[in-house]
Amino acid sequence: MPRRHRVLPRDGVALVSTDLHGNLDDFLALSRRFEQERARCPETHWVQLGDLVHAPDDQARSEQPALYDFPDGSMAIVDGFSALLAKHPEHVHFVLGNHDYAHLGGPHTSKFHPDEVTHLESLLSTEQRERMHRLFYGALLAVVAPCGVLLCHGSPDETLRDIRLLDGIPLHQASTTRQQRRLLQTVLCSYGQTDAVSRAMLAQVSQHGGWDLRLVIHGHDRDEAGFFVEGNHQLCPVLFGAPRHSKRFVRLDLAARYDDVRALRDGHELLRLHDADHSVADA
Numbered sequence: 001m002p003r004r005h006r007v008l009p010r011d012g013v014a015l016v017s018t019d020l021h022g023n024l025d026d027f028l029a030l031s032r033r034f035e036q037e038r039a040r041c042p043e044t045h046w047v048q049l050g051d052l053v054h055a056p057d058d059q060a061r062s063e064q065p066a067l068y069d070f071p072d073g074s075m076a077i078v079d080g081f082s083a084l085l086a087k088h089p090e091h092v093h094f095v096l097g098n099h100d101y102a103h104l105g106g107p108h109t110s111k112f113h114p115d116e117v118t119h120l121e122s123l124l125s126t127e128q129r130e131r132m133h134r135l136f137y138g139a140l141l142a143v144v145a146p147c148g149v150l151l152c153h154g155s156p157d158e159t160l161r162d163i164r165l166l167d168g169i170p171l172h173q174a175s176t177t178r179q180q181r182r183l184l185q186t187v188l189c190s191y192g193q194t195d196a197v198s199r200a201m202l203a204q205v206s207q208h209g210g211w212d213l214r215l216v217i218h219g220h221d222r223d224e225a226g227f228f229v230e231g232n233h234q235l236c237p238v239l240f241g242a243p244r245h246s247k248r249f250v251r252l253d254l255a256a257r258y259d260d261v262r263a264l265r266d267g268h269e270l271l272r273l274h275d276a277d278h279s280v281a282d283a
């Protein structure tokens, strides 16, 4: 039975990033950061919260170059991430996004092309398509950091009761049960929950798993500020759709406690991905 969730240790570091959408430059910056941190602290984890694929089209690139002018590195990211997973199987974690799931039979997305699945796959060889599907079929659906944080592509509602229900979900659309499809919908596509809903979901997941989870870090949305917070329990760090200097990821101290979103401080836990550009320029 495929295991679709992972629990991080209570010590070490976790880097959390989301929504790359084919931006190879962002992927390489995250990889470098992960390798550097892991060289210093062997118990360093990297959790990528999905949407590796589907870059902007030519029109978006020319109309909003500050946000969207980059070549489609979707396949290079799939291969790069697969290589990192092979090298660090216990420390690199891939959580599925809805754009990734679309390649396995999930609802096709149409952000930049009428059918982004058909568009990307038409550019790939059979071997490339197989490598991409292999990575996505093995994906996780959620990661738990016992320091207080649930990590998902979306921000789930109370449909998510017990994280173990995610295990065994066969990511083939045809063979999922109705309950599994509802779970997939909420972990991949929900967001913007009220505090009451997030609190109730976190409480029931905590009760079943023996944790004390208080916040959700998720992806699936954009903000030019490089992150946004909703209520007291939800944070979305943003790479795709933010200008280069604003792009953020999260760095968690797994031995600390995070009891609400205010514990994720900009410049401390919430970090700029390309900050190093400035220090190099300043040096």
Ligand SMILES: [Mn+2]
Binding pocket: 051, 097, 098, 099, 153, 219, 220, 221
């Ligand atoms: Mn998404």
